[in-house]
Amino acid sequence: MNGAQHILEAFHRHSIDTVFGYPGGCIMPLYDALVDDVGVEHVLCRHEQACALAADGYARASGKLGVCIATSGPGATNLITGVANAHRDSIPMLVITGQVPAGLIGTDAFQETDVLGMSLGIVKHSYLVDNADEIPAILEEAIELAQSGRPGPVWIDIPKDILLTDIAAGAPELIQPQAPQTVDIRDAMTLLRAARKPLLYSGGGVSLAHAEDAFRDFARTSGLPAVATLKGLGNAGKHNPTDMGMLGMHGSRAANRAVDECDLLLVIGARLDDRATGRLDGFAPNAQMIHVDADAAEINKLRPADIALRGDLNAILAAFTAELADAPLAIKEWQTQCRTWHTTSGFHAADNEEPLAPITGPAFIRQLSRIAPDDTVIACDVGQHQMWVAQYYRFDSPRHHLTSGGLGTMGFGLPAAIGAQFTDRNATVINVTGDGSFMMNAQELATIRRYNLPIKLIVLDNQCLGMVRQQQELFYDNRESQINLDDNPDFVAMARAFDIPALRIERTDQIRRGIETILAYNGPMLLHVAIAREENVWPIVKPGASNRDMIDEPRRTTAKKEQVA
């Protein structure tokens, strides 16, 4: 068995049955081995960046390891953005690249790049294999490492000659995950019971730890008002009455006010990212903080914790829940206050839009949220539409919301949707994108067609880079610079060129029928939604400002209410 065959053998041992890749010169031995392998489905994307992002989407939606494969040189460099995306959001990913033969490394050989060197800042770990006999052990270690503790991408770069070398070593023993250590929560419970205005603040760490059920039990038992980061949306469930949605730069005034006034912040699986906290010295100024996280390096990184609990979120949340089961918190007044804030200044788009008025992002997303099934997976891109989804779509699980949080990668959504669809070919998967983001990985329409994936594509088209335009308007004296996209292609014709049916809507009264049409269609379909260029995401906190200073939408002018002719 050669090195390439050992890789497939490791896939089988770890039940890895789907990988995303693109062949090329130095990875050919692995593609040759794939010819004889029936247990691994290889998904051929049309760009290596999309391979990495599809593997990312697959991992987010399934909770399993995402795997992507590419060749040396440009194959590897094209993976970089997708791997960095996974790194910033702690997504478990295995990256395998071919490298020029070992003897040619360092000679500026054809399609040679220093992959190990390039990978350093964007991986949990990376390897350059220099001995074929090391392949089984490295694979075993890499697969365990990518998924353990705080997950992340692990990259193995393998010279072509080593992929072809027969290996004497047999399969290594499976690395057993470490049992979680017991964490003492007594001090944290004392602090929680003493608080009059405690607030639950959760992030992406909940789903990364597979702790969704434990979190929900705790949220329900404690009755704590809850806010979430972008990646934490869905943690509390769609029907949790104490959920106040997203905080931060584009969070609701209600959520930010609750953070501002709380006296205890219980942070679960969140890293206090600047987009969530705003200016740190104005963040939760009256609160003590209990920080629960799997990663010791996140504790005290940006704000000192009064109590830090590092460990397995499942075990810690279960311990909290058990403590509260017989002695609930006495926070009724605070709960009522938060509910009032949520009702008066949470995200509630107007229901009675003029039927002939132009479509607004919030109105569209709210209807989508009402119409789409509860288990729909929404893969977003990056920009205004991403924030409207975060504000107005009600998620029942964090695994239903695929969004590029840390890196903010335009072009993420379409390949991520492809990855998600491969976790369940019958699931409803929707890519909500903008006209800027859509064009970043539009070549993947060919992948959707090739595999006949029933993905629904919704392009919210304002003919500009809306988020950049918005910030130029608000913070750069309205000096628009390089944001105009009014020469976009005809997206309907473009989809049809890939044999994907499409339709266009532009008026409020067309929203429902448009959504119902694409959801009812048995196959991929694109909905082109024309929205107003000047629409902004509200509220907004100026970058670097305190969340307390968030800016609300000015009163709409009548011009914005003009009907579509």
Next chain:
Amino acid sequence: MNPQTQSAMPSYTLNCRMAHEAAALERLCQVVRIRGFRIARMNMESVGGKLDIALTLEGSRPIGMLQSQLEKLHTVAEVVLDGGVLQSRSA
């Protein structure tokens, strides 16, 4: 950064033991740089498949933050801070 600013920085010595793998030192130095520290002096010795590295670092951020980031590296076995802040020279 002017020399006066540099000399005002607190200085620390970290002793680090890590596996002698490809790019081990690069990985260490990359984390030091991106987390806001400057290497003033570095001494490295290879001992039985391990690297023992003594780093003298300057930086205005909390050294504990860097220490915990270095400890996360898969190849790092141990990071020990030598006696806290060694010096804090005025400009």
